[in-house]
Amino acid sequence: RSVLKTPLKQAATSHSVLTEIQPDCQPLTTPPKPKEILPADPWTPTSNLKMLISAASPEIRSREQRRELSNNTSEVLQAKHCLQEHLSGDEYEKSQPSRKEKSLGLLCHKFLARYPDYPSTAENTYICLDEVAEELNVERRRIYDIVNVLESLHMVSRLAKNRYAWHGRHNLSKTLHALKKVGEENKYTQQIQLIKKREYEHEFDFDGERHEETARSFGSNKRSETSFVELPGMEFCAASVNSRKDKSLRVMSQKFVMLFLVSTPQIVSLEVAAKILIGEDQLEDLDKSKFKTKIRRLYDIANVLSSLGLIKKVHVTEERGRKPAFKWTGPEVLPNIQETKLETNSATCPPPASESITSKEQCSKNLFPSRGKQTFTRHPSLIKLVKSIENDRRKIQSAPTSPVKISARTDQNLSAFPSQMAQVPAIAKHQLEEQSKKAKEMKIKLSRSDLECNLSSPEVVPKPEPPRTAAPSQPSALTQPLGVCPPSHSSVPPVILPQTPSGVSYAIYLHPSQAHTVTTYSPSFMLQPLPCANVTGIKSINSKVLNKVTTEEGDNQVATDDPMKPLAAKERPTIKSETSSQRCLKRSQALQENNSIKKYRSDEESLDTSMTFFPSGYLIPLTQCTHGNKAGFSEKEKAGMCSLQPTTYSPPIAGVIPVTASELKVNIPAFHITPLNIMLSPTSIAAAPVLSNSCLNSSNTSSAPNPSSSVLNFTLQHVGLIPAGVQVPASPVLQHVPVSSQPENVSHGSENMNLQEEKVSKNTATPGLWWVEWEPSVPKEPQEPQTVTEIFFRTPGGPNTVSSLSANSDGTARVSQGTLYIPQRKLEVSED
DNA sequence: TGATCCCGCCAACGT
DNA sequence: ACGTTGGCGGGATCA
Numbered sequence: 001r002s003v004l005k006t007p008l009k010q011a012a013t014s015h016s017v018l019t020e021i022q023p024d025c026q027p028l029t030t031p032p033k034p035k036e037i038l039p040a041d042p043w044t045p046t047s048n049l050k051m052l053i054s055a056a057s058p059e060i061r062s063r064e065q066r067r068e069l070s071n072n073t074s075e076v077l078q079a080k081h082c083l084q085e086h087l088s089g090d091e092y093e094k095s096q097p098s099r100k101e102k103s104l105g106l107l108c109h110k111f112l113a114r115y116p117d118y119p120s121t122a123e124n125t126y127i128c129l130d131e132v133a134e135e136l137n138v139e140r141r142r143i144y145d146i147v148n149v150l151e152s153l154h155m156v157s158r159l160a161k162n163r164y165a166w167h168g169r170h171n172l173s174k175t176l177h178a179l180k181k182v183g184e185e186n187k188y189t190q191q192i193q194l195i196k197k198r199e200y201e202h203e204f205d206f207d208g209e210r211h212e213e214t215a216r217s218f219g220s221n222k223r224s225e226t227s228f229v230e231l232p233g234m235e236f237c238a239a240s241v242n243s244r245k246d247k248s249l250r251v252m253s254q255k256f257v258m259l260f261l262v263s264t265p266q267i268v269s270l271e272v273a274a275k276i277l278i279g280e281d282q283l284e285d286l287d288k289s290k291f292k293t294k295i296r297r298l299y300d301i302a303n304v305l306s307s308l309g310l311i312k313k314v315h316v317t318e319e320r321g322r323k324p325a326f327k328w329t330g331p332e333v334l335p336n337i338q339e340t341k342l343e344t345n346s347a348t349c350p351p352p353a354s355e356s357i358t359s360k361e362q363c364s365k366n367l368f369p370s371r372g373k374q375t376f377t378r379h380p381s382l383i384k385l386v387k388s389i390e391n392d393r394r395k396i397q398s399a400p401t402s403p404v405k406i407s408a409r410t411d412q413n414l415s416a417f418p419s420q421m422a423q424v425p426a427i428a429k430h431q432l433e434e435q436s437k438k439a440k441e442m443k444i445k446l447s448r449s450d451l452e453c454n455l456s457s458p459e460v461v462p463k464p465e466p467p468r469t470a471a472p473s474q475p476s477a478l479t480q481p482l483g484v485c486p487p488s489h490s491s492v493p494p495v496i497l498p499q500t501p502s503g504v505s506y507a508i509y510l511h512p513s514q515a516h517t518v519t520t521y522s523p524s525f526m527l528q529p530l531p532c533a534n535v536t537g538i539k540s541i542n543s544k545v546l547n548k549v550t551t552e553e554g555d556n557q558v559a560t561d562d563p564m565k566p567l568a569a570k571e572r573p574t575i576k577s578e579t580s581s582q583r584c585l586k587r588s589q590a591l592q593e594n595n596s597i598k599k600y601r602s603d604e605e606s607l608d609t610s611m612t613f614f615p616s617g618y619l620i621p622l623t624q625c626t627h628g629n630k631a632g633f634s635e636k637e638k639a640g641m642c643s644l645q646p647t648t649y650s651p652p653i654a655g656v657i658p659v660t661a662s663e664l665k666v667n668i669p670a671f672h673i674t675p676l677n678i679m680l681s682p683t684s685i686a687a688a689p690v691l692s693n694s695c696l697n698s699s700n701t702s703s704a705p706n707p708s709s710s711v712l713n714f715t716l717q718h719v720g721l722i723p724a725g726v727q728v729p730a731s732p733v734l735q736h737v738p739v740s741s742q743p744e745n746v747s748h749g750s751e752n753m754n755l756q757e758e759k760v761s762k763n764t765a766t767p768g769l770w771w772v773e774w775e776p777s778v779p780k781e782p783q784e785p786q787t788v789t790e791i792f793f794r795t796p797g798g799p800n801t802v803s804s805l806s807a808n809s810d811g812t813a814r815v816s817q818g819t820l821y822i823p824q825r826k827l828e829v830s831e832d
Numbered sequence: 833t834g835a836t837c838c839c840g841c842c843a844a845c846g847t
Numbered sequence: 848a849c850g851t852t853g854g855c856g857g858g859a860t861c862a
Binding site for chain 1: 836839840
């Protein structure tokens, strides 16, 4: 095994290298033993799996083939020798199993591909590390890395040495809830703030004095640390067999996840994570090496989490430069969803899984009396829809479902998506996984409700159906009393998410700015009251923009599902021989894209009526004047334009938005807002895809109302941050100021002007109000320009309480309240 | 370069 | 004592 995967690293002495490479083999001259070749053979028993994976990457495949060839003969050495002598040659390089191909992430994908996300609760799935290691052709050591992380999420549990039980994602939801809870208890949010604060301070004062106290307070609130978070029902198992519960990787993994779950923009930079994880244990001893090691570990964890589709790599750009970070892309973890502590009790190790599932069933039954299927155990937050949209770019239309260990299935899948697969970039393979997961989730969701299925299927899945005009289906959705807009207009379907019990949600959508990459000028926006009826009728869209938002990057998935896309039908056929449930799945996938609204409704209906559905009138379309750009933003305007009439944003009444465009003319220089739909939720859990109709009402092209102000006011009022009658001045004057946790500091920041230029602005007219804009670092190809705009405002309540309203260019946005978040010159963005 | 992170030594553990 | 785990960090790769 090692023989194959251990190509010489480089031009070192061939002999010594080979020796190293084949430690467990006969002398270096020993040609691959038949026995070893077999397991390593990419086209053997596990070939299906490999096929699937390699199929995603022509490169990998070809390489594997190449490898295979070389492995089968004693030519190996020769070849290597040869190659070595021509290190610079392409041949050699190509035959080299590129580091990437050996990455933990890819390995993890392979690993995950072996097991279903939601294994049958009837029979337990076991994992034998040895086997897996062998089949995946890697050292066991690597498997440990993966398993440990999975274990931290309770996706697997250790039964005995070399033996694990696979639970898949059945426990994920609960685990995340638990982790979030613990994360909150650990005050990670505050810790993050502290760290950021310190970073901030570092930038200005060179004396590391005050760090002392920071460190103090930091280290002080450590407590239940170093303990492995377990799930009721699972701990038994884990504890009994695995005494070392505080294993670093496992714990680290959990903590890392916690950080995501508790932080507002669910983005965590490695640096911060590392510091927090270190800081917890040993008191701040800025040990360089320790930090480095921590980072390394985090990468390992991150790779696995990425493979799971829970996070994705991004970069936070700030003055300091680009810093690696990760963004949570996993399911939203609703705060108060009662932890399903319906745990039964008696349970042996394997049982825990089924048990937890049982409890979930209970839960779901409660939620959906009529339903009893085990599949919809989870209470999929509607937000997932958003997530899915968020991840639109995920192409790879294939991989209907994540591969199961059954080879037959894999084959089927493969045959179904031959060509497509062949076009998928190797690295993008993971996306496939994500998608399949998404699909599964949807599947589950759908299965939960026939109604849902019925509603969605008719329109979305009609495979035989020719490129239908979105129009037909749209209306139906629109006619609904909900405040949603026609999905067809935008590739980014508008969605109204269920609200937290505490409050109503608002759907606001702004028109996407065409200048995704432009960051210097302020696009103009219009805030207009837009009754549903009107919305429904609106058809004009800035396809260019919209496409950019969702279809960009040639996202097959999206494209396929996009009703606007003629090719949509093209792929449907593949769904042919699927089961109805599978179809639902597919449909759901399709729905995500364009019928989110509908979908949402379905969910809403099927989910539970207790959810406060937001009045239709709460849809606030903020269209951007497509042309009212630069021209419209003369220096003068930038200076102090915004002539905002003190308008009171009273709670909108169904179907009506108490604001008029004219009232919201505000331009906030340096404030770049991209398309967004904002779901405002007092408690910070809403996220919604945006529905943007370009120039819908762009009649007012010249005016450039600033969405931020309107949104802000609207938000502030509805979130209760400001009296209904009060209005926050639409930042007539904006200054670039350093942002710090101390509001006071903000007031005088002229000296720090350079900091965060145009990134963070403060509305001097409204103390305690900041906005932060995250721009895409580089408008790479059709990748999604992840521009994030975030508005921070201090809550009257506590000095450290703030709320933030952030809008992502991908159409999602969220409002949250919580502890002070230091706007840090963070400019999130691009991914790799 | 700095960001990533593979690789595998070797110590802690389990049996 | 020996096999299993997995902490750790050198140094190779990648971007």
